[in-house]
Amino acid sequence: MNKNLSKHLAPGHSACAGCAFPSIVRTILGEATTPVVISNATGCLEVTSTIYPYTAWNVPYIHSAFENAAATISGVERAYLAMKKKGKIKKKIKFVVFGGDGGTYDIGLQSLSGALERGHDFLYVCYDNGGYMNTGNQRSSATPYGAGTETTPLGKESFGKVETRKSLMEIVAAHRISYAAQANVSNLADLKTKAKKALSVSGPSFLLVFSPCTNNWKFPTSQYVAISKLASETNFWPLYEIENGKYKLNFEPKTLKPVAEFLKTQGRFKHLFSEKNKLVLGQIQKKVNSEFAKIASLCGLL
Amino acid sequence: MEKGAIIKHDIKKSPRTGSWRYMKPEVDKDKCIGCATCVPFCPEASITVNSEQKSVNNKKKSKGVAEIDYEFCKGCGVCAQVCPVKAILMKKN
Numbered sequence A: 001m002n003k004n005l006s007k008h009l010a011p012g013h014s015a016c017a018g019c020a021f022p023s024i025v026r027t028i029l030g031e032a033t034t035p036v037v038i039s040n041a042t043g044c045l046e047v048t049s050t051i052y053p054y055t056a057w058n059v060p061y062i063h064s065a066f067e068n069a070a071a072t073i074s075g076v077e078r079a080y081l082a083m084k085k086k087g088k089i090k091k092k093i094k095f096v097v098f099g100g101d102g103g104t105y106d107i108g109l110q111s112l113s114g115a116l117e118r119g120h121d122f123l124y125v126c127y128d129n130g131g132y133m134n135t136g137n138q139r140s141s142a143t144p145y146g147a148g149t150e151t152t153p154l155g156k157e158s159f160g161k162v163e164t165r166k167s168l169m170e171i172v173a174a175h176r177i178s179y180a181a182q183a184n185v186s187n188l189a190d191l192k193t194k195a196k197k198a199l200s201v202s203g204p205s206f207l208l209v210f211s212p213c214t215n216n217w218k219f220p221t222s223q224y225v226a227i228s229k230l231a232s233e234t235n236f237w238p239l240y241e242i243e244n245g246k247y248k249l250n251f252e253p254k255t256l257k258p259v260a261e262f263l264k265t266q267g268r269f270k271h272l273f274s275e276k277n278k279l280v281l282g283q284i285q286k287k288v289n290s291e292f293a294k295i296a297s298l299c300g301l302l
Numbered sequence B: 001m002e003k004g005a006i007i008k009h010d011i012k013k014s015p016r017t018g019s020w021r022y023m024k025p026e027v028d029k030d031k032c033i034g035c036a037t038c039v040p041f042c043p044e045a046s047i048t049v050n051s052e053q054k055s056v057n058n059k060k061k062s063k064g065v066a067e068i069d070y071e072f073c074k075g076c077g078v079c080a081q082v083c084p085v086k087a088i089l090m091k092k093n
Helices: A021-030 A044-049 A069-085 A103-107 A109-118 A168-173 A188-200 A221-233 A257-262 A268-275 A277-300 B079-082
Strands: A036-040 A094-100 A121-128 A180-185 A203-208 A241-243 A246-249 B024-028 B047-050 B063-068 B089-091
Touching: A021 A044, A021 A094, A021 A109, A021 A121, A021 A188, A036 A044, A036 A069, A044 A094, A069 A094, A069 A109, A069 A121, A094 A103, A103 A109, A103 A121, A109 A121, A109 A168, A121 A168, A168 A180, A168 A203, A180 A221, A188 A203, A188 A221, A203 A221, A221 A257, A241 B024, A241 B063, A246 A277, A257 A277, A268 A277, B063 B079, B079 B089
Parallel strands: A036 A094, A094 A121, A121 A203, A180 A203
Antiparallel strands: A180 A241, A241 A246, B024 B089, B047 B063
16 A cells, blocks of 8 residues: 555545546645645545445545535635634645536536635535446536437437537636636646646635546546546647636647547447448547637637 | 544555455566556555665666555556556456
């Protein structure tokens, strides 16, 4: 057991072999210079790390429901401020929320928006695996176009999800918070700098981290790093940050690969490579290009 | 003391997830360069770089070599995949 890495999240959790989020959690919390308090939305991370009577968390941790991780941390933070005012707590504490894309994009969006607007001093981390993986791969609003899931099944009439994924970064940026960034688990150096920045601002900050799911994206357990790397190299998941309203692109692939390179690594997109679904594949490439062009122009690169 | 629903972290109570493993990663100490690329990617935080081991078979190891704790290793194979010198091999458990 690596003592240094298991300071916050210890092993013994029951996340699938080859899951990406333990590495995300450890990297982000590893950058904290003060004690942290964690709130967690319902999701894979919550159910796998807190199986009674064991908890993998070595730090104060609270989970109350699916939709209110951000609201819960708001309350904790205000209680901390009140106790600090009374002199009962002296040290500085940082508050961190972890939520999956279900608990952030869909179910917890309202409480996240509220907490961002009220300006609590916390960092919200969304690990995005594109679906409700904990209950067996149902579609969420983060599921990419064309992906086969349990609720967007494949068949003669259907090629998977027909809607485009929601741009959560734009929603968060609309709250005019001082720091928000999109990161990727394959690029831990970049994730580290972003975590450091996000933890150092006072007030709300937000990180959206790409987190491949071996079970429901249907790829071998050893591949999460390779696949997330491909996501950034194909511009499917560009890495950028929004610091005080200023966009900055953090990573540009040396040679841009077609998005099919990323899609073909996963079973959930397997059907797109049949003759019948050729158009859908073209659509995905178009969507990725236009989405990236939008971000690039916001970064002042076009 | 445990009160209500509050539980304290105790590694002794944790499930030994090493029993999940059907493929076992083995470090080829000759090849390992001690770069620690595999360390942060391991979902179970099972890998440490032993910086005290400075030589293997009379070969100098300036950064030490990687060591895997099999108590929690689930055998996913991420370490073998990310290793830049292919010093970790997956073998049948």
